[in-house]
Amino acid sequence: MERVRVGIIGLGIMGDLYAKIYSAHPLAEVVAVSALRQARVDEMCGRYQIKNGYTDYRKMLERNDLDAVVVATPDRYHFAPARDVLDSGRHALVEKPFTTSVAEADELLRVAERKGRKIQVAFNHRWLSPYHQAKTTVASGKIGKPLAAYARKNDTIFVATDYISWAGETTSAWFLSSHDIDLIRWIFDSEPVEARAWGRKEVLAGRGIPTYDVIQAQVRFASGAFATFESAWIYPNTFPSIVDSFVEVLATAGHIHMDRKYESIEVSTPESYTFPKGFLNMEVFGRMRGAFPSCLEDFLFAIRDDRAPFVTGFDGRQVTAALEAIHRSLESGQTEPVG
Numbered sequence: 001m002e003r004v005r006v007g008i009i010g011l012g013i014m015g016d017l018y019a020k021i022y023s024a025h026p027l028a029e030v031v032a033v034s035a036l037r038q039a040r041v042d043e044m045c046g047r048y049q050i051k052n053g054y055t056d057y058r059k060m061l062e063r064n065d066l067d068a069v070v071v072a073t074p075d076r077y078h079f080a081p082a083r084d085v086l087d088s089g090r091h092a093l094v095e096k097p098f099t100t101s102v103a104e105a106d107e108l109l110r111v112a113e114r115k116g117r118k119i120q121v122a123f124n125h126r127w128l129s130p131y132h133q134a135k136t137t138v139a140s141g142k143i144g145k146p147l148a149a150y151a152r153k154n155d156t157i158f159v160a161t162d163y164i165s166w167a168g169e170t171t172s173a174w175f176l177s178s179h180d181i182d183l184i185r186w187i188f189d190s191e192p193v194e195a196r197a198w199g200r201k202e203v204l205a206g207r208g209i210p211t212y213d214v215i216q217a218q219v220r221f222a223s224g225a226f227a228t229f230e231s232a233w234i235y236p237n238t239f240p241s242i243v244d245s246f247v248e249v250l251a252t253a254g255h256i257h258m259d260r261k262y263e264s265i266e267v268s269t270p271e272s273y274t275f276p277k278g279f280l281n282m283e284v285f286g287r288m289r290g291a292f293p294s295c296l297e298d299f300l301f302a303i304r305d306d307r308a309p310f311v312t313g314f315d316g317r318q319v320t321a322a323l324e325a326i327h328r329s330l331e332s333g334q335t336e337p338v339g
């Protein structure tokens with residue numbers, strides 16, 4: 001195969017990055033893009049010299065020159081485009097969370113199976129070297145058997161109030177803990193079986209955004225290990241990093257700490273003191289580098305080499321199942337089984 005002919009659905013913050021990375025990649029050609037607003041479609045087509053733009057992704061899927069399509073719509077709107085992409089016989093790269101219900105996830109797995117197409121879910125944190133090292137360290141047995149984990153992803157309030165316009169249609173757990181649940185299941189090599197969660201709605205609700213300020217969930221895995229997943233959207237904007245990201249794995253003969261609040265650089269100016277982020281995405285000598293471009297590149301290799309992606313639709317489905325149980329528990333106040 002020569003280049004993978006890519007389409008993109010959703011041209012917001014993430015869709016822009018997909019267009020930028022794939023349009024510069026020697027193994028990819030961005031053939032067409034789609035978003036709801038014509039002005040945004042025109043802007044992206046102009047910025048990355050993409051010839052074909054659509055405001056209805058279904059029209060884009062009528063083309064006969066697409067091999068794979070990225071779905072980068074808001075959290076609750078992955079299912080319909082992903083189903084239509086797979087049903088049209090294209091491979092799908094779907095943003096996290098894969099879907100916001102298990103029934104939707106199972107339907108996508110069925111369509112992919114029927115059509116013989118691949119699904120990769122963009123849990124790009126698996127490409128961050130500290131997490132990968134944690135996975136291989138645990139798998140080597142060096143720190144014994146994992147017993148418990150704690151994973152925190154807390155954003156500054158800017159993310160919920162300004163960065164995305166649809167915070168009220170999702171939760172910090174769908175948006176943030178989805179990454180951590182994927183990481184811990186991967187590192188534990190075990191599936192989640194039950195969840196109990198607590199959440200508070202005060203600050204964001206008071207600002208007209210009907211979602212949780214903070215969620216803490218405890219999830220038990222089939223191995224007997226358990227993990228606490230914390231996600232919050234109300235750190236003050238004075239916090240020096242957009243996200244406070246911390247993961248701990250405690251095992252019978254050792255532990256691992258991964259602290260990504262600080263990615264080795266701190267910058268002070270007369271206006272601010274910050275910890276800029278660069279490990280996921282950073283332009284270096286004119287090209288995007290980091291875990292996110294590597295995740296995108298491996299999707300191209302999975303198609304070219306006709307092998308399973310490193311993060312599959314099944315992985316996405318399992319994370320959705322844990323999150324569905326967490327949200328049921330937030331409502332019921334009970335421990336809920338993972339479907």
Ligand SMILES: NC(=O)c1ccc[n+]([C@@H]2O[C@H](COP(=O)([O-])OP(=O)(O)OC[C@H]3O[C@@H](n4cnc5c(N)ncnc54)[C@H](O)[C@@H]3O)[C@@H](O)[C@H]2O)c1
Nearest residue numbers: 009010011012013014015034035036072073074075095096
């Ligand atoms: N992997 C990561 O690290 C990471 C980071 C941030 C966001 N995300 C995820 O990426 C997804 C997109 O987030 P974002 O921040 O880019 O959102 P955004 O609001 O900036 O962009 C969403 C885009 O989707 C388009 N859209 C919505 N419905 C559509 C439809 N039916 N057809 C075509 N286009 C449609 C909108 O027009 C917009 O262009 C979310 O699921 C989010 O959780 C992932």
